[in-house]
Amino acid sequence: MNQPxxxxxxxxxxxxxxxxxxxxxxxxxxxxxxxxxxxxxDPVHYQAExxxxxxxxxxxxxxxxxxxxxxxxxxxxxxxIIGDLTDDMRVEQFIAMDPPKHDVQRRxxxxxxxxxxxAQMEPLIRSRVVEILDNLPVGxxxxxxxxxxxxxxxxxxxxxxxxxxxxxxxxTYWSDMATGSPEIAGGDTSPEERxxxxxxxxxxxxxxxxxxxxxxDGGFELISLLQRDPNTADLVxxxxxxxxxxxxxxxxGNDTTRNSATAGILALNENPAEYDKLRANHGLxxxxxxEIIRWQTPLAHMRRTAKHDVxxxxxxxxxxxKVVMWYVSGNRDESAIDNADSFIIDRANPxxxxxxxxxxxxxxxxxxxEMQLRILWEEIMQRFSHVEVVGEPxxxxxxxxxxxxxxxxxVHPL
Amino acid sequence: xxxxxxIEHNGQDHTIEVQSGISLMENVLSNSVPGIDADxxxxxxxxxxxCFIAEDWSELAGTADPMEESMLGMRPDRxxxxxxxxxxxxxxxxxxxxxxxxEYQM
Numbered sequence: 001m002n003q004p005x006x007x008x009x010x011x012x013x014x015x016x017x018x019x020x021x022x023x024x025x026x027x028x029x030x031x032x033x034x035x036x037x038x039x040x041x042d043p044v045h046y047q048a049e050x051x052x053x054x055x056x057x058x059x060x061x062x063x064x065x066x067x068x069x070x071x072x073x074x075x076x077x078x079x080x081i082i083g084d085l086t087d088d089m090r091v092e093q094f095i096a097m098d099p100p101k102h103d104v105q106r107r108x109x110x111x112x113x114x115x116x117x118x119a120q121m122e123p124l125i126r127s128r129v130v131e132i133l134d135n136l137p138v139g140x141x142x143x144x145x146x147x148x149x150x151x152x153x154x155x156x157x158x159x160x161x162x163x164x165x166x167x168x169x170x171x172t173y174w175s176d177m178a179t180g181s182p183e184i185a186g187g188d189t190s191p192e193e194r195x196x197x198x199x200x201x202x203x204x205x206x207x208x209x210x211x212x213x214x215x216x217d218g219g220f221e222l223i224s225l226l227q228r229d230p231n232t233a234d235l236v237x238x239x240x241x242x243x244x245x246x247x248x249x250x251x252x253g254n255d256t257t258r259n260s261a262t263a264g265i266l267a268l269n270e271n272p273a274e275y276d277k278l279r280a281n282h283g284l285x286x287x288x289x290x291e292i293i294r295w296q297t298p299l300a301h302m303r304r305t306a307k308h309d310v311x312x313x314x315x316x317x318x319x320x321x322k323v324v325m326w327y328v329s330g331n332r333d334e335s336a337i338d339n340a341d342s343f344i345i346d347r348a349n350p351x352x353x354x355x356x357x358x359x360x361x362x363x364x365x366x367x368x369x370e371m372q373l374r375i376l377w378e379e380i381m382q383r384f385s386h387v388e389v390v391g392e393p394x395x396x397x398x399x400x401x402x403x404x405x406x407x408x409x410x411v412h413p414l
Numbered sequence: 415x416x417x418x419x420x421i422e423h424n425g426q427d428h429t430i431e432v433q434s435g436i437s438l439m440e441n442v443l444s445n446s447v448p449g450i451d452a453d454x455x456x457x458x459x460x461x462x463x464x465c466f467i468a469e470d471w472s473e474l475a476g477t478a479d480p481m482e483e484s485m486l487g488m489r490p491d492r493x494x495x496x497x498x499x500x501x502x503x504x505x506x507x508x509x510x511x512x513x514x515x516x517e518y519q520m
Binding site for chain 1: 453
């Protein structure tokens with residue numbers, strides 16, 4: 001299906017004429033009525049044609065939990081994004097593996113984001129947040145995405161990898177390159193730019209791996225952890241698997257928190273009564289962080305592939321079919337979440353959202369993400385009465401990353 | 415009503431009256447004992463209602479099925495006593511049972 005010039009009318013177009021993989025749905029922030037209609041009319045929906053081939057859309061909260069939890073039927077191999085891997089870059093990564101291989105690789109990396117390790121990192125994260133916020137240009141309009149969101153998450157990633165601090169902007173660049181190609185998620189990144197960038201990522205991390213191997217100082221960052229675990233000690237000898245897992249950790253630690261750090265500003269500006277609640281009670285920050293992550297849903301979908309024929313909610317899914325769980329839709333499902341389209345910072349059960357996924361692939365860094373955002377908001381509220389949005393946000397063109405490229409703001413000190 | 419003792423990681427214990435026929439997770443939450451998140455709401459899909467069953471009670475609490483086992487496998491602090499409390503149906507026979515909560519849920 002070639003994408004038409006204009007998006008079809010979400011309420012009147014026949015469902016078979018709507019391309020739910022169209023990256024403009026997120027880029028233009030037009031997605032809500034399309035997915036609301038699917039949840040209502042055909043929650044497990046087969047789309048016969050798309051730029052990514054035929055696929056199923058799973059749109060309701062409970063159905064997404066069921067698919068996400070069932071790795072026996074719904075495989076994460078060979079990839080978890082709607083577009084297939086390109087032949088020029090066949091990476092392997094544990095998010096796109098089934099048990100038992102997935103389990104041993106994930107276990108090797110997991111300790112870095114376990115809460116007792118995070119507690120040790122909290123003072124460092126806070127000092128970096130403070131420095132970023134104290135250097136914002138008061139009285140000027142600036143791009144929150146660049147100056148705060150990207151800056152903060154990139155510093156954090158460099159810390160998790162013990163990556164050379166002065167070269168840390170490469171991490172963000174590689175993250176963008178990894179998910180940006182048209183075949184994978186409808187972006188605009190060309191293979192001429194993408195392949196050399198990812199090869200540079202591989203070479204850089206291979207060099208770091210060997211340097212660190214010699215150091216052997218018992219460090220508690222991701223590369224050292226992978227080296228010390230017998231299951232991943234030789235990961236560097238399998239370049240596409242090494243690169244895949246590095247990219248996974250970069251994207252996982254970058255796009256998600258970055259876009260949630262921007263989303264909070266936007267959501268509070270769109271909902272001034274909620275901003276007032278926050279000003280009156282900073283104790284609402286932890287719950288608000290969960291609500292921001294739900295409201296934003298920084299990764300709009302995850303894909304599975306059916307391992308064999310299965311009847312799901314009355315629909316015949318065939319072996320090999322692509323099954324796309326639209327997290328962005330599940331998080332707005334009224335049957336699971338009251339007033340799901342509203343941003344409410346003091347919800348009764350704010351952690352009941354789908355942004356981290358469910359089942360064995362559930363976001364490994366969820367507590368780190370929450371901690372970074374909590375600290376960010378604690379420090380924002382210590383400094384500014386208002387972070388004012390003064391222009392329209394620009395959004396990422398993708399059906400996978402639901403994010404922002406710019407958000408013009410001005411800060412008003414207390 | 416049967417009672418169960420829930421011991422937080424910091425040692426604080428709570429003896430709660432429990433309702434048979436619903437999950438241990440729901441019983442702990444409805445008694446407002448901190449330390450269980452239960453993000454998925456009881457679908458065995460998030461691993462954030464992790465608890466440790468005291469040895470004497472492990473047989474009565476039963477064993478984890480393969481799905482629960484796969485979720486427990488992701489926990490760095492998993493032990494022989496680990497269970498997801500959403501997967502344990504409370505019964506009258508559990509009167510007096512003791513469970514411990516982990517340092518964190520993730």
